[in-house]
Amino acid sequence: TIPVSIDAPTWPEEFAERYRALGYWRGETFGSMLHERAAAHPDRIAIVDGERRWTYGELDRRADRLANGFAARGIAKGDRVVVQLPNVAEFFEVVFALFRIGALPVFALPAHRETEIRYFCEFTEAVAYIVPDVAAGFDHRALATKVQAQVPTLREVFVVGDPGADPAHTPLTDVARDDFVPYDEPEPSDLAFLQLSGGSTGVPKLIPRTHDDYMYSLWGSNEICAVDEESVFLVVLPAAHNFPLSSPGSLGVLYAGGRVVLCPQPDPETAFPIIERERVTITGLVPPLALVWTDAGPTARYDLSSLDVLLVGGAKFSEEAARRVRPALNCTLQQVFGMAEGLVNYTRLDDPVETIVTTQGRPISGHDEVRVVDDEDQDLDVGETGHLLTRGPYTIRGYWRAPEHNKRSFTEDGFYRTGDVVRMTPTGHLVVEGRAKDQINRGGEKVAPEEVENVVLAHPAVHDVSVVAVPDAYLGERTCAYVILRADAEPLKPVAIKKFVRERGLAAFKVPDRVEFVHAFPQTGIGKVSKKDLRSTAAADQ
Ligand code: J2J
Secondary structure, eight states, X not given: OOOBOSXXXXXXXXXXXXXXXXXXXXXXXXXXXXXXXXXXXXXXXXXXXXXXXXXXXXXXXHHHHHHHHHHHTTOOTTOEEEEOOOSOTHHHHHHHHHHHHTOEEEEOOTTOXXXXXXXXXXXXXXSEEXXXXXXXXXXXHHHHHHHHHHOTTOOEEEXXXXXOSOTTEEEGGGTOOSSOOOOOOOOTTSEEEEEEOOOSSSSOOEXXXXXXXXXXXXXXXXXXXXXXXXXXXXXXXXXXXXHHHHSSHHHHHHHHTOEEEEXXXXXXXXXXXXXHHHXXXXXXXXXXXXXXXXXXXXXXXXXXXXOOEEEEESSOOOHHHHHHHHHHHOSEEEEEEEETXXXXXXXXXXXXXHHHHHOOOEESOTTOEEEEEOTTSOBOOTTOXXXXXXXXXXXXXXXXXXXXXHHHHBOTTOOEEEEEEEEEOTTSOEEEEEEOSSOEEEXXXXXXXXXXXXXXXXXXXXXXXEEEEEEETTTEEEEEEEEEEOTTOOOOOHHHHHHHHHHTTOOGGGSOSEEEEOSOOOBOTTSSBOHHHHHHHHHHTO
């Protein structure tokens, strides 16, 4: 049986001992790691954000000063702090300060809006929320004011940039202080942060990651992706997402003593000049962006020759698109199939080209246990397609404060049910064939239909709704909401539903791409809505 602590199940002691004995868990914390790097090479550049360049020494000092300031304001080990920052240098100052005092960042994405942020703050009983002033044209301070009025635990709002008019908001620059304020430091086995799950349920699940386990995923990734102190990593995707954070991501590169360069926008016009100027060696993209980059590569007016490795993951990268990477960008493609819950698979840099373009890689660790099973949890043979279950040194044993959900998402003996449908090749590489979870993968951004359905159902004219995936040449999948209006409702335009979802404060990527009005849903044999039939209808109607 899985020992269930109040907040999150953890590894049984025998597993923890094994992972330590094998040298996977090195007994480091993020706080100590940065101190060590800063002591070893204080003058090396750690973070580049536009014209700003912070050395390891400076990042370390900034994190220390901010840790003092947070501690002075009563933020303590175990407290949750919702962090919603775009790709700016302060993201690292903030998270390392929180890591140092053992407070847990909750990694919101810049696209999240009122519904998601209020939920994160309420559910985690967050004591603070950290925002930019305005990002991508959206005023996060106004959102913070609203959320603070609704969530009593939320004592503090810290703003990166102009704090604006709300007297309850504090500019981040006012928090840092030089005098040491004592605080209780975290242990390597303690939680470091809460990451967000892509989700298939009404509300996103929170993923509890420890210093020990996450740090292993970083240096394990570094070995596989050849990241070292010469590496220059470009953060193109939102910095807080698990992929650009850890595979090998900004934190992996900082672990290795390399350089992290922040990219404010993912388009080639923004990214290519930065690659040229900073001599970027490695970056990670979701498939739709990889398509845009490979289209733009051959005629680019910028020198991209420093780029060695392009990681592509988050959603299935088609073989055809994968073959275009080297000719277009003259770098090695590394496919990555990962999840914020843990398991990360990579194609290896020296794999044969056929393996690189036709598989999604193999696990980081020799002690990642991977099972491919049928609907009855019976193991299948190599080459057969089934459900992927996994357990290992950096895969969680349960979501945070979700005991009921955990019974469904994990087996009795602690394997995580990924919801992915895969096939294993004789070399141990995985090919993602599909999905069994009710989730839409919109170009790497995950949409839980139930979450969107719940919002649409709140519309007074809506009787019922079902949200399904529609195939899309660019994004892989897009979303379509099938809506049944109330018998007495006036006819509506699709845009009215989209507007309603947006105004309710859901991230823009969750607003249905298409809305169709119908009189009934196809049913399964047992009288449930048949999403399978709806998906076929949606695909045929395109
Ligand atoms: C098909 N599906 C994929 C791939 C993820 C590295 C890379 C990605 C993520 C990530 C991550 C896929 N082909 N190459 O955290 O560290 C789908 C699967 C998986 C889900 C996880 C990382 N790569 N997927 O995407 O938590 O369905 O993490 O279970 O956002 O994305 O989503 P997420």
